[in-house]
Amino acid sequence: MEHGHGENGGHVVSYRTFVGVWLALLMLTALTVAVSGVDLKRLSVLTALAVACIKTSLVLGIFMHLKYEDRIFKVMFLVVVVTLAIFIGLTFTDTTLAR
Amino acid sequence: MAVDVAGRSHALPDYLNHRAAYSGILSWVLSTDHKRIGVMYLVSQLAFFLVGVGLGFVMRLEMLTPGPTVISNPAVYNAIFTVHGVIMIFLFVIPGLIASFGNFFLPIMIGAKDVAFPFLNLLSWWLFIIGAFVAIASLFTGGLPDTGWTFYVPYSIQTNTNTTLALFGVFILGFSSILTGLNFVTTVHQMRAPGMRWGRMPLFVWAIYATSWIQILATPVLGITLLLVMLERMLGIGVFDPARGGDPVLYQHLFWIYSHPAVYIMILPGMGAISEIIPTFARRTIFGYKFIAGSSLAIALFGSLVWAHHMFTVGIGERAAVIFSLLTFLVAVPSAIKVFNWVSTLYRGSIELRPPMLFALAFIFLFSIGGFTGLMQGALALDIHLHDTYFVVAHFHYVMFGGTGFALFGALHYWFPKMFGRMYNEKVATIAWALMFVGFNVLYFTMLLMGWLGMPRRYYDYLPQYQSWHVVATVGSWILIAGVLLMLGNLLVALKRGEKAPDNPWGGVTPEWSTSSPPPVENFEKTPTFTGGPYDFPTEVAR
Amino acid sequence: MNHTATTGGGAQAALREVEHHFDYTGRKLGMWLFLFTELLLFGGLFVAYAIYRHVNFADFHTAAKDLDLVLGTVNTVILLTSSLTMALSITAMQKGNRRLAVWLVALTVLCGLAFLVIKYFEWTAKISHGIYPASPELMKLPQGEVRFFGLYYAMTGLHGLHVIIGMVLLTVMAVVIARKPFRVHSFRVEDAEEPLAGARPAIVDAGGWPLWKGGVIDENVEHLSVVVRLKPGPETIHPSDYVSLENAGLYWHLVDIIWIFLFPLFYLIT
Numbered sequence: 001m002e003h004g005h006g007e008n009g010g011h012v013v014s015y016r017t018f019v020g021v022w023l024a025l026l027m028l029t030a031l032t033v034a035v036s037g038v039d040l041k042r043l044s045v046l047t048a049l050a051v052a053c054i055k056t057s058l059v060l061g062i063f064m065h066l067k068y069e070d071r072i073f074k075v076m077f078l079v080v081v082v083t084l085a086i087f088i089g090l091t092f093t094d095t096t097l098a099r
Numbered sequence: 100m101a102v103d104v105a106g107r108s109h110a111l112p113d114y115l116n117h118r119a120a121y122s123g124i125l126s127w128v129l130s131t132d133h134k135r136i137g138v139m140y141l142v143s144q145l146a147f148f149l150v151g152v153g154l155g156f157v158m159r160l161e162m163l164t165p166g167p168t169v170i171s172n173p174a175v176y177n178a179i180f181t182v183h184g185v186i187m188i189f190l191f192v193i194p195g196l197i198a199s200f201g202n203f204f205l206p207i208m209i210g211a212k213d214v215a216f217p218f219l220n221l222l223s224w225w226l227f228i229i230g231a232f233v234a235i236a237s238l239f240t241g242g243l244p245d246t247g248w249t250f251y252v253p254y255s256i257q258t259n260t261n262t263t264l265a266l267f268g269v270f271i272l273g274f275s276s277i278l279t280g281l282n283f284v285t286t287v288h289q290m291r292a293p294g295m296r297w298g299r300m301p302l303f304v305w306a307i308y309a310t311s312w313i314q315i316l317a318t319p320v321l322g323i324t325l326l327l328v329m330l331e332r333m334l335g336i337g338v339f340d341p342a343r344g345g346d347p348v349l350y351q352h353l354f355w356i357y358s359h360p361a362v363y364i365m366i367l368p369g370m371g372a373i374s375e376i377i378p379t380f381a382r383r384t385i386f387g388y389k390f391i392a393g394s395s396l397a398i399a400l401f402g403s404l405v406w407a408h409h410m411f412t413v414g415i416g417e418r419a420a421v422i423f424s425l426l427t428f429l430v431a432v433p434s435a436i437k438v439f440n441w442v443s444t445l446y447r448g449s450i451e452l453r454p455p456m457l458f459a460l461a462f463i464f465l466f467s468i469g470g471f472t473g474l475m476q477g478a479l480a481l482d483i484h485l486h487d488t489y490f491v492v493a494h495f496h497y498v499m500f501g502g503t504g505f506a507l508f509g510a511l512h513y514w515f516p517k518m519f520g521r522m523y524n525e526k527v528a529t530i531a532w533a534l535m536f537v538g539f540n541v542l543y544f545t546m547l548l549m550g551w552l553g554m555p556r557r558y559y560d561y562l563p564q565y566q567s568w569h570v571v572a573t574v575g576s577w578i579l580i581a582g583v584l585l586m587l588g589n590l591l592v593a594l595k596r597g598e599k600a601p602d603n604p605w606g607g608v609t610p611e612w613s614t615s616s617p618p619p620v621e622n623f624e625k626t627p628t629f630t631g632g633p634y635d636f637p638t639e640v641a642r
Numbered sequence: 643m644n645h646t647a648t649t650g651g652g653a654q655a656a657l658r659e660v661e662h663h664f665d666y667t668g669r670k671l672g673m674w675l676f677l678f679t680e681l682l683l684f685g686g687l688f689v690a691y692a693i694y695r696h697v698n699f700a701d702f703h704t705a706a707k708d709l710d711l712v713l714g715t716v717n718t719v720i721l722l723t724s725s726l727t728m729a730l731s732i733t734a735m736q737k738g739n740r741r742l743a744v745w746l747v748a749l750t751v752l753c754g755l756a757f758l759v760i761k762y763f764e765w766t767a768k769i770s771h772g773i774y775p776a777s778p779e780l781m782k783l784p785q786g787e788v789r790f791f792g793l794y795y796a797m798t799g800l801h802g803l804h805v806i807i808g809m810v811l812l813t814v815m816a817v818v819i820a821r822k823p824f825r826v827h828s829f830r831v832e833d834a835e836e837p838l839a840g841a842r843p844a845i846v847d848a849g850g851w852p853l854w855k856g857g858v859i860d861e862n863v864e865h866l867s868v869v870v871r872l873k874p875g876p877e878t879i880h881p882s883d884y885v886s887l888e889n890a891g892l893y894w895h896l897v898d899i900i901w902i903f904l905f906p907l908f909y910l911i912t
Binding site for chain 3: 215216219277280281282284285288289290315316317318319320322323324326327330334335336337338343344345346349352353356
Binding site: 060073077 | 903
């Protein structure tokens with residue numbers, strides 16, 4: 001297709017924003033390591049995963065630019081996440097697994 | 100629909116006569132033209148199909164009598180059905196209509212010059228060929244894989260046969276499928292010509308779009324699962340092997356998480372082709388365009404939720420069994436919607452029973468039987484009885500062969516003039532069709548009954564009470580094969596000596612019929628613009 | 643494609659009008675779709691992990707203690723930092739600073755290397771303690787721990803492979819960025835303003851480096867016609883076409899994201 005050059009998304013994220021996100025990621029890492037030392041029983045997995053999700057959202061949204069992309073990218077990403085959730089969730093209905 | 104192109108002056112050479120950078124065979128195997136790639140897939144797939152048919156022929160010969168008939172070693176029989184399955188599934192039905200006709204017609208049907216990533220497209224074909232050869236090489240380099248195409252653990256981990264190589268071949272094939280899916284989704288999103296909005300796209304394109312998503316999302320799970328089995332064989336990694344603490348049922352879950360959606364990869368493009376053929380030969384717009392388009396997406400979604408219905412008898416918990424059984428019943432609904440809509444399209448249509456239409460009508464009949472017998476197995480109590488019998492074998496041959504196979508042959512007869520610029524002998528095609536239809540039902544309906552009566556699948560030997568059924572089925576296979584050979588022979592002859600085809604021999608109204616037969620390299624003389632509905636038939640169309 | 647230009651500046655502009663199949667959104671979309679397949683690839687392993695962990699909760703807990711939390715955390719910080727440098731390189735490129743972009747990409751690769759070095763030490767430590775697939779030591783451990791380590795090697799191994807692939811990809815990117823953007827085959831000039839006899843036509847790039855030199859022109863030549871054919875040259879990355887770098891960056895960030903999940907699931911469940 002004959003699209004001209006230069007139509008390169010355009011949106012520039014500043015160096016500053018990236019460094020800020022990086023600092024947030026480091027703090028979240030510190031948080032999750034600290035929390036792992038505390039015995040929360042079953043909740044510890046959930047907290048660890050929750051923090052991982054937040055870190056991932058930052059990387060996805062800002063480092064990977066997803067926040068600034070067309071909506072279709074976000075919809076597709078959601079489809080993927082839901083698909084994976086379904087695969088894991090429905091497999092879990094098989095309670096006889098892995099005894 | 101109304102397609103505005105700069106007339107059909109045939110000033111441009113068609114893609115078959117285009118002077119490419121290379122000559123001879125290189126002009127094909129190094130071509131990034133989606134049409135040539137589509138033809139290469141078609142030819143390769145048909146070649147592999149014939150190999151698979153040959154293996155099936157031998158299997159049916161063997162089953163003429165209990166005990167050894169033409170094969171003295173039962174292990175060889177196991178290897179034959181394994182290879183028959185691997186070849187038919189991975190090298191014929193999964194690439195099916197999408198790799199061949201999808202490649203050829205997707206860009207044309209949206210008014211584009213090619214797919215989004217032509218080089219990646221060629222790479223996909225090469226991966227297909229390489230994967231095929233690696234898988235086939237496993238037949239010759241050490242014991243033939245005998246695990247069945249499903250490679251269940253622990254046997255696939257323990258068997259001394261050359262399973263690792265076969266697994267690796269399938270792994271490579273998976274990449275081919277993934278890259279094609281990725282290419283097609285991007286193409287549909289990005290390369291539609293002016294006026295080709297989503298609601299105007301031919302239904303074949305909708306089918307390809309939905310299928311491409313399944314290829315993208317489900318195939319990687321197969322990839323990792325097979326990779327893990329390879330690692331278990333080579334390094335003893337212990338994820339599935341019960342001897343090392345693994346759970347073999349987990350393997351089955353992961354395997355079927357891909358392999359069930361895979362059957363929708365197989366059937367959706369076929370259904371898309373049927374949705375193209377029927378309006379043309381009923382001279383009516385399709386009934387319920389939105390529902391057919393939507394049902395393709397619904398099948399892709401629901402089809403990803405039902406995988407454990409392949410596992411009802413391996414010991415999954417009752418809760419899981421009930422849930423998956425319910426979901427299995429739900430997935431039949433969108434397929435049924437399509438069947439109702441096709442039949443409704445026929446109602447009060449001006450029906451022409453030419454070869455493509457014959458295949459399409461046969462498809463509806465055969466796929467319906469396949470679908471019903473699938474539903475029957477979705478019922479837990481019935482499945483206990485039917486699992487691993489010939490009933491299952493018949494069911495999947497009805498949907499994969501009667502379904503995708505007949506759809507592919509129908510598409511072949513529909514689009515042959517467009518792709519190659521030649522007409523074929525329709526009388527011979529009709530006879531071939533009749534032989535195939537009769538032979539198919541004699542072969543596989545008999546298997547339904549045989550399975551109901553308890554004949555197990557993948558068995559080399561059997562009790563004498565099944566013999567007459569087997570004989571009938573084998574005779575059916577001969578009639579079927581005769582039909583297949585006649586059909587392909589007829590088309591082969593037409594390539595060389597067929598009458599030159601007009602641009603629109605059938606009076607179709609989708610974009611491919613508004614360009615020359617065969618199309619020029621860039622598909623249209625000028626980028627087309629589209630208006631009107633996707634299947635608007637004027638009362639008279641000049642042929 | 644034939645193009646004409648009369649001046650150097652015009653030549654640059656004309657050269658940009660080449661019909662190369664360039665759909666920025668399409669290229670990005672294709673890459674995201676590929677990333678989705680990677681997510682599902684690892685997803686299969688996460689399914690296995692989720693099931694086994696659910697059943698062998700205590701054993702996973704015990705086995706996780708065997709992993710070095712400090713090294714794991716350091717590796718996490720390294721990868722997060724590498725994502726930073728990767729993202730910064732895109733901004734640098736957007737601001738036209740190709741040199742900075744190359745340095746940042748190189749730094750990203752170095753972070754990857756550091757990650758792999760640490761992983762190497764972790765693995766060799768485990769192996770020297772007899773904890774590796776199918777080892778007799780491992781088989782003596784309870785079932786859950788065997789499963790834990792099977793998944794550990796499979797998942798961190800596959801992840802490590804992706805780190806290597808990413809490093810190779812980014813190294814190539816760095817080399818390409820450093821390269822000159824355009825390749826010219828030949829050039830056409832119409833209506834020369836000065837007499838051409840005795841001159842030798844040449845095309846030079848912005849730095850004065852000759853890209854092409856023709857033969858000496860004899861007298862009475864008024865028009866010089868040399869056909870420019872811009873071959874679809876090797877990939878270029880420069881401030882108006884850097885989608886390849888972005889896509890490579892996306893791949894690298896994905897590698898980071900996978901580790902963001904692997905880290906708690908293997909190291910933090912103690």
